[in-house]
Amino acid sequence: MIGWIQLALFVGVLALLTKPVGLYLYRVLTPEARVGLEPVFGGLERMFYRVIKVDPKREQDWKVYAFSMLAFSLVGMLLTYLILRLQHLLPLNPQGFGPLSHHLAFNTAASFTTNTNWQSYGGESTMSYFSQMVGLTLHNFTSAAVGIAIAAALVRGISRASAKTIGNFWVDLIRVSLYVLLPISLVFAVFLVSQGMIQNFKPYETVQIVQDSSLDSTLASTQVIAQGPMASQVAIKMLGTNGGGFVNANAAHPYENPNPLSNFFQILSIFLIPAGLTYYLGRMVKSQGHGWAVWIAMAVMFVGGTLVAWNAESTGNPRLTVLGVEAADGNMEGKETRFGIFNSALFMTITTDASCGAVNSMHDSMTPLGGFVPLFNMEVGEVIFGGVGAGLYGMLLYVILAIFIAGLMVGRTPEYLGKKIGATEVKLAAIGILVPVISILGFTAWGVVSTWGTATLNNIGPHGLSEVLYAFSSATGNNGSAFAGLGTNVPWYNTLMAIAMLGGRFMVIVPVLAIAGQLASKKLVAEGAGSFPVSGVTFTVLLIGTVLIIGALTFLPVLALGPVLEHFLMIHSTQLF
Amino acid sequence: MKALVQELRPALLATLLLTVLLCGVYPLVVWGIAQTVFPSQANGSLITNATGTVIGSELIGQPFTDARYFHPRPSAAGNGYDGASSGGTNLGPLSQKLIDQVTQRVADYRALNGIPSNVAIPADAVTASASGLDPHISLANARLQAPRVAQARNISTDRVLRFIEGATDGRSLEFLANQG
Numbered sequence: 001m002i003g004w005i006q007l008a009l010f011v012g013v014l015a016l017l018t019k020p021v022g023l024y025l026y027r028v029l030t031p032e033a034r035v036g037l038e039p040v041f042g043g044l045e046r047m048f049y050r051v052i053k054v055d056p057k058r059e060q061d062w063k064v065y066a067f068s069m070l071a072f073s074l075v076g077m078l079l080t081y082l083i084l085r086l087q088h089l090l091p092l093n094p095q096g097f098g099p100l101s102h103h104l105a106f107n108t109a110a111s112f113t114t115n116t117n118w119q120s121y122g123g124e125s126t127m128s129y130f131s132q133m134v135g136l137t138l139h140n141f142t143s144a145a146v147g148i149a150i151a152a153a154l155v156r157g158i159s160r161a162s163a164k165t166i167g168n169f170w171v172d173l174i175r176v177s178l179y180v181l182l183p184i185s186l187v188f189a190v191f192l193v194s195q196g197m198i199q200n201f202k203p204y205e206t207v208q209i210v211q212d213s214s215l216d217s218t219l220a221s222t223q224v225i226a227q228g229p230m231a232s233q234v235a236i237k238m239l240g241t242n243g244g245g246f247v248n249a250n251a252a253h254p255y256e257n258p259n260p261l262s263n264f265f266q267i268l269s270i271f272l273i274p275a276g277l278t279y280y281l282g283r284m285v286k287s288q289g290h291g292w293a294v295w296i297a298m299a300v301m302f303v304g305g306t307l308v309a310w311n312a313e314s315t316g317n318p319r320l321t322v323l324g325v326e327a328a329d330g331n332m333e334g335k336e337t338r339f340g341i342f343n344s345a346l347f348m349t350i351t352t353d354a355s356c357g358a359v360n361s362m363h364d365s366m367t368p369l370g371g372f373v374p375l376f377n378m379e380v381g382e383v384i385f386g387g388v389g390a391g392l393y394g395m396l397l398y399v400i401l402a403i404f405i406a407g408l409m410v411g412r413t414p415e416y417l418g419k420k421i422g423a424t425e426v427k428l429a430a431i432g433i434l435v436p437v438i439s440i441l442g443f444t445a446w447g448v449v450s451t452w453g454t455a456t457l458n459n460i461g462p463h464g465l466s467e468v469l470y471a472f473s474s475a476t477g478n479n480g481s482a483f484a485g486l487g488t489n490v491p492w493y494n495t496l497m498a499i500a501m502l503g504g505r506f507m508v509i510v511p512v513l514a515i516a517g518q519l520a521s522k523k524l525v526a527e528g529a530g531s532f533p534v535s536g537v538t539f540t541v542l543l544i545g546t547v548l549i550i551g552a553l554t555f556l557p558v559l560a561l562g563p564v565l566e567h568f569l570m571i572h573s574t575q576l577f
Numbered sequence: 578m579k580a581l582v583q584e585l586r587p588a589l590l591a592t593l594l595l596t597v598l599l600c601g602v603y604p605l606v607v608w609g610i611a612q613t614v615f616p617s618q619a620n621g622s623l624i625t626n627a628t629g630t631v632i633g634s635e636l637i638g639q640p641f642t643d644a645r646y647f648h649p650r651p652s653a654a655g656n657g658y659d660g661a662s663s664g665g666t667n668l669g670p671l672s673q674k675l676i677d678q679v680t681q682r683v684a685d686y687r688a689l690n691g692i693p694s695n696v697a698i699p700a701d702a703v704t705a706s707a708s709g710l711d712p713h714i715s716l717a718n719a720r721l722q723a724p725r726v727a728q729a730r731n732i733s734t735d736r737v738l739r740f741i742e743g744a745t746d747g748r749s750l751e752f753l754a755n756q757g
Contacts, residue, residue: 044598052590064580071584075592124661134600138592141599170587177595182603189607190614196636199604199611199619204661207623207631215643225637225660227621231611232604249654249663252707254636255621317670320700324683326717329700333675334665337650337701337713338746344707362665362707365675463669485667566671576673 003310003342006264010346011299013268014275018295021272022279028179029152029280031056031171041178048174059165062517065153066510068169069146073113073506076142081109083135093128094203100126107494112139114505115147115387117237117244117357117480118471118497120489124226124247129201136244137233141185144240144273145176147389150509151277154393157516158417159284161524166516180273181236188269189235196258199231230255238269241387243357243480251347251360252336263339263360267347270356274298274385277392285417289535294395297543301384302353305373309345312369318571334365345370348481352377355387357480364458364467364483368567371483372559375470378477380551381436387478393512395543399534400429400515402546406532415531418524425518428511435507436476437554439500443472444558452492458485461577462569466562471497476504634660638712644689644729647714647722650701651682654709665707679703690725716745 027033038045049056060068083090084105088098100108104120111118112135123132149172156166193199205225213221230246234256237244251257251266275295282291314330321327330341339347344361351358352374363374377384383395400416404426407414414421447453447468457464470483475497482488488497533539569575611619622635633639638649640658655662668675682703686692699718719741727734 048591048594051594052587054587064584067580068584068587071581071588072591075585075588079592079596122662122664124663133604134596137604138596138600142592142595170591173591174595177599182599186603186607190610193607193611193615193619196618196622198621199608200621201608202620205621205623205631205634207633209639210632211639211641211643211646219640219642220656223633223637223639223658223660225621225634226663229604229608231619232607235607247663249665249708249710252665253663254634254638254708254710254712258636316700319670319676320679320704323676323680324687324694324698325679325700325703326697329715329717331670331704332700333668333670333704334707335704336707336711337715338711360707362667364667364669365665367670458667459669459672461671463671466669483667484664485669566669570671575671576676577669577671 006342007303007306007346010264010268011303014271017272018275018279021276022283022291025148025180025273025276025280026283028175029148029172031168031175035179037179037183041182045174045178049170052170054168054170056168056171059168061164062153062157062166062513062520065166065169066513069150069509069513070506072142072169072173073146076139077109077113080112080135080139081105083131084108087128087131090128090130092130092133092201094201095128097126097128103491103494104489107498108136110498110501111480112136112242112244113143114478114501115139115143115240115242115355115390116475116478116501116505117242118475118482118488118501119244119480120494122248123245124228129228132233132246133229137236140233140236140240140242140244141177141181142173144181144236144242144388145173147387148176148180148273148277149173149389150512151389151392152280154396154512154516155281155284157518157520158396158419159286160520161419161522163520166513166520181240184239185232185235188239188265189231191265192231192234192262195262196255197231197234197262198227198255199229200227201229202227226255238266238356238358239272241270241274241354241356241390243351243355245358251358252362257360259338260343263343263347266358267350270350270354270358271385273388274354274391277389281392287417287535290417293535293540294399294543297540297547298353298383298385298391298395300540300544301547302349305353305377305384306346306349309349309366309370309373310342312367312373313341313345315367317367319576331365331367331370334362336360348374349377351481352479353382353384353386355382355390355478355480357474359481362484363470363481364485368563368570371466371470372563372567374481375466375473375559375563376551376555378473378479379440379555380547381433382477382479383547390478394432394508397429397432397512398547398550399543400425401433401550402542403532403534405546406542415525417534418527419519419522420525425515428515428518432508432511433550436504439476439503440469440472441554441558443476443496443500444469447472450492452490456487456490456493458487459577462562462566463577465558466566469558469562472500475500478504636712637710644725647719647726650711650714651678651703651705652709652711653705658710660710663708663710665709666705690721692721713746716741
C-alpha cells in the first residue's frame, strides 16, 4: 500500500513540475528570452562568449553544429584521459592512488564524455578527489548540457520552416550550463549534505569500531570510511542523468543516499529535465497536446515497468523461501533496508528508463523478471523520459517512425507537424535506432563466444548471458548501470565497451542533427483532412506500440535466453548454477 | 576535417572556462556552505565517545558478532563492513554460491537466537545488502534477536523490545543506535 502512495506521489509531483521546468527550459534555450538569473550569471555568460570568440547571435547549420559538438566532446575526453593517467602527479589525492591503466582511462574518459558513466572501477578505491571533481564532474555537467543542446536543436528543426540553421551549439552549451545545471545542482547539493551526504577534502577516516576487539579477534579493530567532495558531484550526477557513483556502491551507499527523502529527490531529479523537455517540445511546436502526448506515452511505459519490477521483487526468490527465509520480505539480496523492495524497484526502473545508471540496489541480484525491466528499458533506447536531451531526441526518432508506419497503413505521405516526412528522414531515424541494436547484439554475441567475454563472469548459465547483455546494452544506451558482478576492468571489455559507448552516443546524435537540418529546411504544407494528429489517445497508443514492438521484435530472442529462461528455471526446476 | 579543426579553438577555451567554474568554483562553494551550515553531515556524521575517540559514523554500519549486540546484515564490502570498499555480492537468484551462503546463515541465525524451524527468518538477516554498509536491520529481525541480547546483557526482553521501538527509524531500525 505504501508503495502505491509513493508511486502516485512521484508521478503527481513529476506532472506538476513538468510545465514550470519546461517553460524555464524554453527561456534558457531561446537566447532572446529573459531567464531571470541574468543579474547573477549574465555577466559570466557574456564573458564566456567574448573569450571563446563566439557571436551568440550567429546561428549554425546542422553540420557546423555537429562539428562544434564533436570538437568539444573530443577536447573534454582527452582532458579526462590525461587527468586519469596522471592522477598520481596531481593534487587532492590523500589516499595516494596511482594512475589508471590506459584501457581503464580510455573506457572511463569515453564513459563520462558520452553521459554513460559506466564504471569499470570502484570510486573509493581508484579515484583521487581531483579526478572525481575535475576529470569526471566536468563531463557530468557538459555531457548533460550537450544532450539538452542536441534535443533543442532537433526541436528547433521541427518547429522551423524553410530555415538553414538550428541554433548555436556554444550558446546552448553555455546557457544550459549556467542557467539550468549549475544553479539547480548548487541548491540540490546543499540539500543532500543536509541529509547526511559528505562534502570534504580530508583523508579517509579511520574509526575504532564499537565492539571491543577482544570479543572477536577475527574482526578488525578499526573501520576505514571513505570521504571526499561527494555532494557537489552527486547533485549533477543525478540531475544530468549521468549516474557515475562517487563510491562503488553508488546510491546504495549510506553517504551517497542517506535516507528515503534523499532517495525521493534523487529519483525526481533524474526525470526532472527529461519531463520538462516534453513541455518545451509542445511549446516550441505550438502544440502543447503533442508534448503531453509524448509525456503520457513515457509515463505509461514508466509505470508499467515499475509495476513489473516491483511485483517480481516482492514475490522474491522461491529458492530462498524453501530455505526458511520469510517470503513476504521479497528479494532482499543486494538491497538496502532503508529503501526496501518498492524504492529499489522504482529506482531501478527510473535509472534505466532514463540514461542515468545510478543504482540504489544491485541489479545483478534482482529476480529474473526484475532484471528484465532494466534490460528492456535500455534496449528500447532509454526513451521513457530518458537521458537529459537524449530521451527526447531518441523518442522523436520513434515519433518519426510511428508517423511513417501510420502513413504506410493509410497509404498517405507521412506528415509531422506540417512537414512531409521523406525517405531521408526515415533513413536517418532508422540509422539512429539500428546502430545501437547492432552494437548491443553484435558485441554481446561476440562476448559470449569468446574467452575474454566469459572469463570474468560472476554468474554462469542464463544469468551469465544477462551479465554480458546488460553490459553492452548499458554501454551502447549510455546508461552506465551494471549487472556489476561482471569484471569489466580488463583490456577487451574496457576497449570494446568504450567503442560501444562512443558509437551509441555519436552515431545517434549525428543522424539526429542531420534530421534537424533536413526538417528545418522543409516548407510547411497546409494541414489537411489526411494529416495524422500528433496529440490524443490514438497517437499515444501508436507511439507506445512502435517503441514496444521494435524493442520486442529486436530483443525478445536474446531476452528469452537470458532472464526469461532463468525465470522459468527458477520456478519450475531445482537447477542452480 | 578542416571544419572540425576550426572548432577546436572554441572547444578548448570553453572547456577551460567551464572547468574552472564547474569543477573549481562550484564544488568549493558547496564545500564552504556545507562546512559552515552542516559541518557534522559534511564530515561524515561521525560519532565520538566520551574519551574523544571516533567510534563510527551514524550512517555507516559496523560488524557486530558478540551476543550482547544486535547483529547487522551480512556484508560483501571487503571482508565485511569495509568502509573503503563498498558493494554487494552481485550473485544472481540461481547462484549456487548464494544458496550455500543463505543456507549457512539461516542455520547460524536459528542456532544463535533459538528460532524454531517453523518460524521464517527475516530476509534482511540472511541476505547481503547492496552497499555492504547497511546501517539498518528490519524490525522483525531486531525483535527476533531481542531475547538473545537481553539474556547476554542480563536485562529483561521487554526492556530490549521497548528500546527497539524507541530506536525505530521510519520503517526500519537504526542499527548503530543500539550500541550498549
